[in-house]
Amino acid sequence: MSMTDTGTPLPASRRVVVDTLHEEAGTWLFVFKTLLAFYITGWLAMRLSLPAPTSAMLTTIIVASRQTGMVLAKSFYRAIGTLGGALVAVLIVAAFPQEREWFLVAMSLWLGICAGGATFFRNFKAYAFVLGGYTAAIVGLPVIDHPPAIFDSAVARLSEVLLGLLVSGVVSDVVFPSKMRDVLRRTARDQFAHFITFVQGATGGSIPREQLERAHLRFVRDAVALEDLRSSVIFEDAEARARSGHMELYNQRFMASSTTFQSLHHLINRLARAGRKASAQALIQLYAPIGTALAAPIEAGTAAKIFLPRLVQARKAMQANAPVLRESMADTTDRRDFDTGAALQLRFIDELYDFVDAAAALQAPQLTGGVAERMRFVRGNDVAGALLATTRTTVTMLLLGVFWIESAWPVGSGAMLLATVFAALFAVTPNAASVTSSVLLGYVLGVAMGFACVFFVLTRMDGYGLLVAGTAPFMIVCVVMMIRPSLASSGLGAAIGFVNVVGLQNPMVFDPVSLINNGMAQIVGVGAAAVAFLLVPPAIGSIWLRRRQLERLRRQVALAAEAPLPGLRQRFESVNHDLFSQVVAQTQQGSADSRALIAWALAVHETGRAMIELRLAMSGLDMTISTQRIMDDAVQALARFYEQPDAKRYLLARDAVATAIAATSEAEHTCVLLDNLHLIRLALLDGESVLAAYMPQMPNPEEIAHAP
Amino acid sequence: MPREIALGDALVPGLLLVFIGSMLLLWGLDWLAGRYGLYRYVWHPSLVRIAAFICVFGSLGLLLF
Numbered sequence: 226m227s228m229t230d231t232g233t234p235l236p237a238s239r240r241v242v243v244d245t246l247h248e249e250a251g252t253w254l255f256v257f258k259t260l261l262a263f264y265i266t267g268w269l270a271m272r273l274s275l276p277a278p279t280s281a282m283l284t285t286i287i288v289a290s291r292q293t294g295m296v297l298a299k300s301f302y303r304a305i306g307t308l309g310g311a312l313v314a315v316l317i318v319a320a321f322p323q324e325r326e327w328f329l330v331a332m333s334l335w336l337g338i339c340a341g342g343a344t345f346f347r348n349f350k351a352y353a354f355v356l357g358g359y360t361a362a363i364v365g366l367p368v369i370d371h372p373p374a375i376f377d378s379a380v381a382r383l384s385e386v387l388l389g390l391l392v393s394g395v396v397s398d399v400v401f402p403s404k405m406r407d408v409l410r411r412t413a414r415d416q417f418a419h420f421i422t423f424v425q426g427a428t429g430g431s432i433p434r435e436q437l438e439r440a441h442l443r444f445v446r447d448a449v450a451l452e453d454l455r456s457s458v459i460f461e462d463a464e465a466r467a468r469s470g471h472m473e474l475y476n477q478r479f480m481a482s483s484t485t486f487q488s489l490h491h492l493i494n495r496l497a498r499a500g501r502k503a504s505a506q507a508l509i510q511l512y513a514p515i516g517t518a519l520a521a522p523i524e525a526g527t528a529a530k531i532f533l534p535r536l537v538q539a540r541k542a543m544q545a546n547a548p549v550l551r552e553s554m555a556d557t558t559d560r561r562d563f564d565t566g567a568a569l570q571l572r573f574i575d576e577l578y579d580f581v582d583a584a585a586a587l588q589a590p591q592l593t594g595g596v597a598e599r600m601r602f603v604r605g606n607d608v609a610g611a612l613l614a615t616t617r618t619t620v621t622m623l624l625l626g627v628f629w630i631e632s633a634w635p636v637g638s639g640a641m642l643l644a645t646v647f648a649a650l651f652a653v654t655p656n657a658a659s660v661t662s663s664v665l666l667g668y669v670l671g672v673a674m675g676f677a678c679v680f681f682v683l684t685r686m687d688g689y690g691l692l693v694a695g696t697a698p699f700m701i702v703c704v705v706m707m708i709r710p711s712l713a714s715s716g717l718g719a720a721i722g723f724v725n726v727v728g729l730q731n732p733m734v735f736d737p738v739s740l741i742n743n744g745m746a747q748i749v750g751v752g753a754a755a756v757a758f759l760l761v762p763p764a765i766g767s768i769w770l771r772r773r774q775l776e777r778l779r780r781q782v783a784l785a786a787e788a789p790l791p792g793l794r795q796r797f798e799s800v801n802h803d804l805f806s807q808v809v810a811q812t813q814q815g816s817a818d819s820r821a822l823i824a825w826a827l828a829v830h831e832t833g834r835a836m837i838e839l840r841l842a843m844s845g846l847d848m849t850i851s852t853q854r855i856m857d858d859a860v861q862a863l864a865r866f867y868e869q870p871d872a873k874r875y876l877l878a879r880d881a882v883a884t885a886i887a888a889t890s891e892a893e894h895t896c897v898l899l900d901n902l903h904l905i906r907l908a909l910l911d912g913e914s915v916l917a918a919y920m921p922q923m924p925n926p927e928e929i930a931h932a933p
Numbered sequence: 934m935p936r937e938i939a940l941g942d943a944l945v946p947g948l949l950l951v952f953i954g955s956m957l958l959l960w961g962l963d964w965l966a967g968r969y970g971l972y973r974y975v976w977h978p979s980l981v982r983i984a985a986f987i988c989v990f991g992s993l994g995l996l997l998f
Contacts, residue, residue, distance in 0.1 A: 293979075376943070398979040463967025463978075 251291070254401055256704045259289045262396040263700065264693050266389050271689070271731040275388070276381045279728050280363070284389025286720045289707070294405040294461035296397040298349050300390040301460060306356025307386045310339075311379040313357070314364035322372040328365070329626035335361055337619030340649055345611040348456060355649040358618075360386075362645040366638040398461070406462045409454045413472070416447040416479065417529065417584050424486060424577070425519040432490050434913060438823050441830075442809065444483040449806040451476050452799075468587065475583040480798040482576035488831045488904065489569050495907055496562055504562040507550045511570060514539035514546070515577070529584035536578045543570065561903065568900035572838070610770055618648050621757040625750075636746040643750030648757060660714045661755035667706070667715030668751050671722025672744040674699045676737075679727055684735060692729070699723055722747065774808045775822060778829055782867035785833035786860045790844060794837050801830060824915035829867065831908050836860060839901040846897070852888050856898070859885035863905065875909075875919035882906050936997055947997050955990040962989075 262285040270278035288299045313335055321328040339358030343351040364382045368374045423440060432440075455473070459466045489512075496505040518539035521531055547567050554560050625644055629637030647664060651657040682695040703723055706716025726744050728734075778801070785797055805826045809819065843856060862881035866874040882905055889898045909916060937944045963982060965971075972978040 395983060399977075399983055402979055463963045464970060464972060465967075467964070467967040 251403075252705065252708050254403075255289075255291050255708050256701055258396055258400055259285065259704050260697060260700055261400065262289070262393040264697075265396065266392040267729060268689055269392065270385060270388060271729075273384075273388070274731070275385050277385060278730065279724055280382065281385035281389040282729065283721060283724050284386050285393045286704075286717075286724060288390065288393050289704070290397075291403055291708070292405045292457075292461075293397045293402045294457040297394055297460035298457040299352055300394050302349050302353040303356050304387060304390055306353035306358075307360045307383060309353070310357040310360025311364050311383050314361040315375055315379050317361065318365055318368065318372050318375040325369060325630065328369065329630075330623070332362060332365060333619045333622035333626060336622050336645055336649065337615040337617075340618035341611040341615035343649065344614040345608070348453070358649045359642070359646045362642055366642055369638065402461075404461060405454060405458050406465050409451075409458045409465065412447070412451055412454055413475070413584075413587065416451060419447070420444070420479065420483065420580075421519050421532075425516050427486075427490065427516075432494070434494065437487060437490055437494075438827065441483075441487055441827060442823065444479075445802050445805050445809070445826075448476055448480050448483075448802045471583065471587050475580070475587055477795050477798065478576065478580040478583050480802055481794065482573065482580045484798065484830055484834050485569065485573040485576055487827065488834065489566065489573055491827070491831060491911070492566055492569060492904065492907060494913075495911055496566075498913070501559060501562055503554050503556070504559040504566070507554060507559075507563050508566040508570070511543055511546055511550055511567060514542040515570075515574060529581050529588055532581045533578065533585065536574060536581065540571070540574050540578070543567075543574065561899070565900045565903040565907070569904065609773060617757055621648055621753060625753055634746070636742050639743050639746035640750035640753065643747045644753040644757075645750075647751050647754035651754070651758065658755060658758040661751070661758050663714045664718035665748070665751045665755050667718025667720075668722035668748055670715070671703065671719035671724075672726045672748060674702070674719070675723045675726030675744070676740065678723070679735065679740060680737065683727075683733065696727065696729075718751070771808055771818070774804055775825060778804050778808070778822075778826060779867045779870070781829050782833045782836065783864040785836045786840075786864035790837075790840060794834075797833055797837060801826070801833070821915065828908065828914050828916060832863065832867070832905055835901045835904045835908070836863065839898060839905070842897055842901065846894065849892075852892070855881075855885050855888045859902075870916075870919055872919050872921065875916065876921065879906075879909055882909060948994060951993045951997065952990060955986060955993055958989055959986045 263282050266285050267278050267282045270281040275281060284303070288296055288303060290296050290299065317328065317331045317335065321331060336358045339354045339361075342354035343358075345351075346354070360382060364379045365375070368378050451472070455465075455469060455476075459469050465472075493505050493508055496508070515536075518535035519532065521535070551560055551563055551567075554563060621644060622641070625637075625641050628634075629641060634640070647661055651661050651664075654660050678696060678699050683692065686692055686695045700720070700723070703716055703720035706712040706719060709716070722744075725747060726740060728740075728743075781797060781801055781804070784800075785793070788796070805822075808822055840860070848856070859878075859881040862874070862878040866878040882902060886899065886902050886906060889902060908914065910920075911917070912920070936947050938947055938950060939945070959982070962985060972981070975981050
């Protein structure tokens, strides 16, 4: 046999070559698929004699993506947006057939509204709004001098875009599809394994605060990433679609149990820091059965199911151990601390059981039953940012419209169209100004290539085959640029510019003057969009928005205090996670900003969750009116403090909680509320948390323990 | 079935309506297959889906001609 043993690892240099080839294969597959969809669409559009084959071909470029699910999701929302936009265009033209000023005002307003909508919904739904905006412009603007043609224009645009979408969808789904389902599956499995390992590793005792913060960051990222993936995988895979409800349930339970887990460890840390060694030690002991239950190795093949009976046993063991451990403590405050922790641990193991149960249901080969309750991942969207986007787009469009009318520029509509398209497309990207600038560079390149292609290459070509041969080299350059992360936006600009300027038609028209005129107008349009982004920067990523988001995060406590209870826990958890991940994505890791944010998020998370549990417990009790009022006061005081934190409100909240604890411990049947109240109290008095800044002075350990 | 249908005075090709109908039908079939995990028995699910669509659309389209 050969000298090389298969067991020895590849030499480093060879591995580099193999890896590079592997990576390059993906790139060229993407180029091949994109060009295939591009030319099939062009050919079909010409066969069907659609008026503008170019826009059908452009569609395939815009939705192009490595992942099938992304292409399908984008296509779906693009189709919806195009339908809506075409409808609005017909309405606007019908309303102002003779009045170009009013027409432009109505159009600018619609575009602004769509840009706002796109900013408000940051996921794929945003895409429908983007499309709704510029489709109206594309359909409406060219017929401004000739209103009766609006219907034909709308139908033509619809057919072109839908043709492009259909072809890209089929090509990306059938020709060497690259499925995201596997990524989703892997992500969910990693999330599960990481969480279980972390929980199991935490059995030893207290975890330092930094590690908890890091873990929280990772949990939040995992939850949001899973939701993002899920929302596009459901388009590519029927089975994933059928399991989508289970997936949402799984994610919700993950968030719930990770929050409780955090609270539990913060509690143990606080007790340990305050010198309450006895209760902290007892809680760690009580926690031990969970660790042993989760000690089974998690491998790819192991089903989550095996944890279920172990967790049931662990719960029984904990229930048996609790009274024994409680008896071992002499001090009443120790006992109360222990009770608080024990209740939290029981809640945690119940939630953990549910979470593992959901994971097991996901792993099961056969789907069993539907999901009893529908879980929704609610996003924390921002209205002010959306209003800003609306204003910016409307003003840009109005200014361009005025310029067009005043200068009587014959190709002004082209400039306006391109400004619309890019102002809408990049309304949702952070640092849109620099992205649009690189698109502008790419666009100039694309126009230059288009000029070269049309007048030096295409004049010598005859027939569709040669057309493909003549344009493909230029397209390959653009598409390869698109897939390099550093050149992606320039590549997109180049591809769009090239296709727009070449303007393939049947029969082809060779007119240098109009080509240069249109090219210039389009470059001016892209430039206008870039300037608009510079002058009115998008809210995303700015300090202003970050501060607003932090305020919203804090206001989540008020939500926990006041919103109607049904479904509140899911709503609280998912909005929290979404807001948190948004702000984290926009702050530099390890910066003072980011640390303050994480600290606030932890405080909000813990207190909010405890308040929801408290309110749930309260709703099932009948209390005397005076107790009821004291409880309401405490909840309100906390909500007000988190809304606008300052030293005065801090004292008010602290005293109100203390009064509530005193009031509930009087009567026998209200004692169930004590655990959660005590938890809130301890969180308020935590000298290491972000709330320390509002405390009158550092509370001494005795004060924590003897919280009245 | 006529080859062109007037919807609100706009002439719409009958084939388009058949196309939309077949899409809906396929969507239902796809849901069923996903719900009961039938795609596991298939090498290339999307190819099967396309083929099923062509069968459905082709046979329904024949009603027109």
